[in-house]
Amino acid sequence: MTNIAAAITEVKALLGQRLNTSKSVCELHGQNETYFPKMLPNAVAFPHNTLEVSKVVKICEKYYCPIIPWGVGTSLEGHALALHGGITLNMSEMNNTLEVNTQDMLAVVQPGITREILNKELRSTGLFFSVDPGANATLGGMAATRASGTTSVLYGTMRENVLAMEIVLADGKIIRTGTRAKKSSAGYDLNKLFVGSEGTLGIITELTVALKGQPEAISAAVCDFESIDDAVNVVIMAIQLGIPMARIELIDEISIRAINQYSKLDYPEKPHLFMEFHGSITSVSGQAETILSIAKDFQVGGFKWSTKSEELNKLWAARHQAYYATKALFPNQIGMSTDICVPISKLAKAIKDTQSDLKKYNVTGSIIGHVGDGNYHTLLFCDPTDPDDLKLNKLLANRMAKRALAVGGTVTGEHGIGIGKLNLMEQEHGSSLSIMTDLKKLFDPKNIMNPGKMINLSSKQIDD
Amino acid sequence: MTNIAAAITEVKALLGQRLNTSKSVCELHGQNETYFPKMLPNAVAFPHNTLEVSKVVKICEKYYCPIIPWGVGTSLEGHALALHGGITLNMSEMNNTLEVNTQDMLAVVQPGITREILNKELRSTGLFFSVDPGANATLGGMAATRASGTTSVLYGTMRENVLAMEIVLADGKIIRTGTRAKKSSAGYDLNKLFVGSEGTLGIITELTVALKGQPEAISAAVCDFESIDDAVNVVIMAIQLGIPMARIELIDEISIRAINQYSKLDYPEKPHLFMEFHGSITSVSGQAETILSIAKDFQVGGFKWSTKSEELNKLWAARHQAYYATKALFPNQIGMSTDICVPISKLAKAIKDTQSDLKKYNVTGSIIGHVGDGNYHTLLFCDPTDPDDLKLNKLLANRMAKRALAVGGTVTGEHGIGIGKLNLMEQEHGSSLSIMTDLKKLFDPKNIMNPGKMINLSSKQIDD
Numbered sequence: 001m002t003n004i005a006a007a008i009t010e011v012k013a014l015l016g017q018r019l020n021t022s023k024s025v026c027e028l029h030g031q032n033e034t035y036f037p038k039m040l041p042n043a044v045a046f047p048h049n050t051l052e053v054s055k056v057v058k059i060c061e062k063y064y065c066p067i068i069p070w071g072v073g074t075s076l077e078g079h080a081l082a083l084h085g086g087i088t089l090n091m092s093e094m095n096n097t098l099e100v101n102t103q104d105m106l107a108v109v110q111p112g113i114t115r116e117i118l119n120k121e122l123r124s125t126g127l128f129f130s131v132d133p134g135a136n137a138t139l140g141g142m143a144a145t146r147a148s149g150t151t152s153v154l155y156g157t158m159r160e161n162v163l164a165m166e167i168v169l170a171d172g173k174i175i176r177t178g179t180r181a182k183k184s185s186a187g188y189d190l191n192k193l194f195v196g197s198e199g200t201l202g203i204i205t206e207l208t209v210a211l212k213g214q215p216e217a218i219s220a221a222v223c224d225f226e227s228i229d230d231a232v233n234v235v236i237m238a239i240q241l242g243i244p245m246a247r248i249e250l251i252d253e254i255s256i257r258a259i260n261q262y263s264k265l266d267y268p269e270k271p272h273l274f275m276e277f278h279g280s281i282t283s284v285s286g287q288a289e290t291i292l293s294i295a296k297d298f299q300v301g302g303f304k305w306s307t308k309s310e311e312l313n314k315l316w317a318a319r320h321q322a323y324y325a326t327k328a329l330f331p332n333q334i335g336m337s338t339d340i341c342v343p344i345s346k347l348a349k350a351i352k353d354t355q356s357d358l359k360k361y362n363v364t365g366s367i368i369g370h371v372g373d374g375n376y377h378t379l380l381f382c383d384p385t386d387p388d389d390l391k392l393n394k395l396l397a398n399r400m401a402k403r404a405l406a407v408g409g410t411v412t413g414e415h416g417i418g419i420g421k422l423n424l425m426e427q428e429h430g431s432s433l434s435i436m437t438d439l440k441k442l443f444d445p446k447n448i449m450n451p452g453k454m455i456n457l458s459s460k461q462i463d464d
Numbered sequence: 465m466t467n468i469a470a471a472i473t474e475v476k477a478l479l480g481q482r483l484n485t486s487k488s489v490c491e492l493h494g495q496n497e498t499y500f501p502k503m504l505p506n507a508v509a510f511p512h513n514t515l516e517v518s519k520v521v522k523i524c525e526k527y528y529c530p531i532i533p534w535g536v537g538t539s540l541e542g543h544a545l546a547l548h549g550g551i552t553l554n555m556s557e558m559n560n561t562l563e564v565n566t567q568d569m570l571a572v573v574q575p576g577i578t579r580e581i582l583n584k585e586l587r588s589t590g591l592f593f594s595v596d597p598g599a600n601a602t603l604g605g606m607a608a609t610r611a612s613g614t615t616s617v618l619y620g621t622m623r624e625n626v627l628a629m630e631i632v633l634a635d636g637k638i639i640r641t642g643t644r645a646k647k648s649s650a651g652y653d654l655n656k657l658f659v660g661s662e663g664t665l666g667i668i669t670e671l672t673v674a675l676k677g678q679p680e681a682i683s684a685a686v687c688d689f690e691s692i693d694d695a696v697n698v699v700i701m702a703i704q705l706g707i708p709m710a711r712i713e714l715i716d717e718i719s720i721r722a723i724n725q726y727s728k729l730d731y732p733e734k735p736h737l738f739m740e741f742h743g744s745i746t747s748v749s750g751q752a753e754t755i756l757s758i759a760k761d762f763q764v765g766g767f768k769w770s771t772k773s774e775e776l777n778k779l780w781a782a783r784h785q786a787y788y789a790t791k792a793l794f795p796n797q798i799g800m801s802t803d804i805c806v807p808i809s810k811l812a813k814a815i816k817d818t819q820s821d822l823k824k825y826n827v828t829g830s831i832i833g834h835v836g837d838g839n840y841h842t843l844l845f846c847d848p849t850d851p852d853d854l855k856l857n858k859l860l861a862n863r864m865a866k867r868a869l870a871v872g873g874t875v876t877g878e879h880g881i882g883i884g885k886l887n888l889m890e891q892e893h894g895s896s897l898s899i900m901t902d903l904k905k906l907f908d909p910k911n912i913m914n915p916g917k918m919i920n921l922s923s924k925q926i927d928d
Binding site: 101103104105106145146147148152157159160164169173174175176177179180181182183184185186187188189190192193195196197201213240242283339341342343344345346373374375404407408409410411412413414415416417421424425428429430431432433435436438439442454455 | 565567568569570609610611612616621623624628633637638639640641643644645646647648649650651652653654656657659660661665677704706747803805806807808809810837838839868871872873874875876877878879880881885888889892893894895896897899900902903906907918919
């Protein structure tokens with residue numbers, strides 16, 4: 001039934017030059033940021049508007065041709081790989097800001113815009129878009145994976161910040177979800193159903209997102225500790241005291257070493273907390289003082305704070321480079337990132353158990369994370385030439401996931417399922433997984449929308 | 465196919481005395497807070513645990529018997545009326561608090577607990593459950609209608625505060641949604657799909673809800689204005705300046721008169737703002753001062769503020785009585801509440817248009833609302849003996865709804881659809897409504913879960 005070639009012919013007639021079948025372009029869209037092998041699409045389409053997306057989807061639906069939405073390819077779980085071939089929809093040419101409404105503090109954008117570009121455009125408005133996953137991802141991609149990042153502890157994730165969307169469904173139908181109102185009780189929350197659906201239910205063609213007011217003052221604090229445990233306990237206490245930190249990031253000593261080398265910095269090679277406070281001039285210094293007094297109870301080493309924007313930019317640039325910096329520290333290894341998220345009271349033990357596992361199984365791994373949310377990543381390294389190495393890392397990742405679930409947490413706080421965590425869906429959801437499978441079949445009966453991601457309806461599997 | 469009698473016989477065998485078919489009990493569960501006629505169930509069941517709910521549902525599913533979940537019956541849109549007869553599930557005997565976790569600031573409760581009881585139980589913990597719709601509703605009912613209320617401007621609605629649930633589906637299967645983690649990217653957001661589903665997709669049998677820390681200080685402010693327009697403009701400015709008010713309520717002069725009479729108070733008969741600030745002792749007085757300085761630009765009359773808990777309690781008790789107080793002001797009339805919610809910049813015009821309509825059509829109506837969210841209610845009164853009167857009020861309600869939608873708002877901020885706003889679903893959702901209908905059919909193929917509410921699959925309709 002599947003006839004990808006026929007779909008390509010018809011989409012070519014529709015888009016002309018903007019349907020590319022060259023090997024180099026397909027290669028570019030068949031790679032990923034992490035450990036998955038290349039999986040190439042048969043063609044890459046560059047739509048210019050919603051109607052074109054709808055037409056492409058209709059053609060693909062006719063021929064059972066897989067459609068894979070593509071932002072900038074920063075997913076860590078293989079979301080944008082063409083597992084079953086088909087046509088990748090590169091959304092980069094749908095990257096306009098359609099409206100900025102300062103009074104209602106929202107923006108309407110196309111899915112291909114990146115968060116850095118959007119924030120550049122907002123600079124003069126006194127507002128900013130808060131969700132910051134580090135990578136300069138597209139808003140469509142971020143909504144699709146329910147992304148979050150360093151600032152979500154204060155401002156929420158994409159779940160809280162996507163107010164409304166336009167979606168092209170698997171039959172080409174165009175629908176709208178959500179409203180501009182701050183709340184609504186009208187019907188099923190389709191908007192939240194599509195946020196985090198990873199392109200498996202429909203394609204996002206427009207987003208209305210909440211903006212935040214640029215705070216009067218921003219300050220950052222950096223402190224180091226003798227042990228991760230001390231650092232984590234500071235975070236737990238700060239959260240439980242309700243200190244409204246805008247960012248609170250844990251960076252372990254391996255990541256610090258990586259950051260120092262990569263960004264030419266000289267932080268002491270110890271576990272660190274990087275923090276940021278938003279508010280009035282008085283409140284940000286008050287918050288920093290409170291944190292310092294907590295930190296003193298946990299053997300804090302150095303404690304520096306600053307309100308200078310150059311220093312702040314340098315700090316967060318370094319933090320955002322951590323993933324690439326750590327990969328650069330182990331140049332001949334491949335890295336795999338875990339992403340568990342646990343209730344805050346369980347965070348210290350979760351990290352301790354991870355550290356024990358790293359030691360016990362003798363695996364190189366760094367720990368870094370959005371600890372204010374109870375979320376952290378372990379970047380596990382292994383020799384790409386020895387498949388048993390990767391298997392061992394997956395074993396460790398599964399152990400972490402299992403422990404997270406045992407305390408009411410989740411296997412992924414922000415990276416999503418993609419193909420990398422498919423095997424954890426049943427562990428996390430139990431009997432709810434069949435409901436999700438039913439939803440997938442309802443929205444996408446021919447299994448053409450990013451097939452094989454999150455919900456696997458076919459027999460083809462990535463080896464785990 | 466439908467055999468309600470057979471279902472009752474089997475449920476009777478299961479629950480014994482706890483399945484009640486007496487006329488008085490059915491009458492009690494067939495009435496409502498608003499203008500809908502009585503619609504009686506054939507029996508009322510009082511389950512004690514999830515397994516019993518599941519067994520009842522399985523029996524009902526076999527006989528195509530409607531099941532209507534019932535909290536305390538405070539819905540304003542006829543959610544708990546037995547439109548097609550059947551068995552009402554009164555959840556009042558599943559009202560335990562199963563866990564209070566102060567470290568992770570959450571509680572696990574059964575659906576029949578009311579918010580006031582929960583908050584009484586939490587008193588010694590330093591935490592509280594923030595969602596406050598005024599009525600002492602059950603948490604199950606509040607989750608089912610995606611309720612909010614006076615405090616949502618700061619603390620969010622049930623959408624933000626329900627972390628996880630246990631649900632009994634239409635085939636009796638028991639599933640869990642959500643996690644205890646602050647965020648998750650694992651799979652479709654079933655939790656948010658069930659919040660606000662009004663019992664039409666499944667029955668909530670357990671909820672994990674977020675708790676908030678009791679603020680160090682609480683202060684309230686009351687001020688009156690010459691016109692609603694002035695009051696609303698203060699709200700708009702305060703919201704746009706990002707003042708973190710915990711409550712900001714508009715009460716028009718009719719409602720003030722009603723409150724004065726009902727609660728023996730003596731507020732000047734003018735439009736009022738009732739406000740509450742949560743924070744440190746310094747911040748709450750700072751917030752009140754900022755509001756006062758804004759209010760001065762809009763011809764504020766009296767401005768009083770207090771931090772005394774008796775005065776605060778009296779204030780909010782009066783506010784919470786407003787619905788009943790206003791109804792008491794017009795004893796021989798029936799009241800119908802609208803519930804539109806608009807982006808904040810559109811609030812002043814929305815209220816002005818409503819006032820013009822009231823004048824133009826010569827309808828008695830009071831205006832009151834959670835204006836910080838852009839949400840307000842117009843309580844429209846009419847003569848119960850003249851059906852044309854009710855029709856006129858529905859016309860006005862529809863005009864408000866249409867205007868709300870035209871500016872990107874919603875027809876219901878917090879009351880839900882039930883049977884009262886069924887006719888507005890298509891206006892609000894357009895082509896998305898068919899998706900919602902498909903979801904209803906997927907989850908409830910026999911249309912037994914609170915049938916006729918939110919999504920109408922049968923031909924039986926409430927006249928509008």
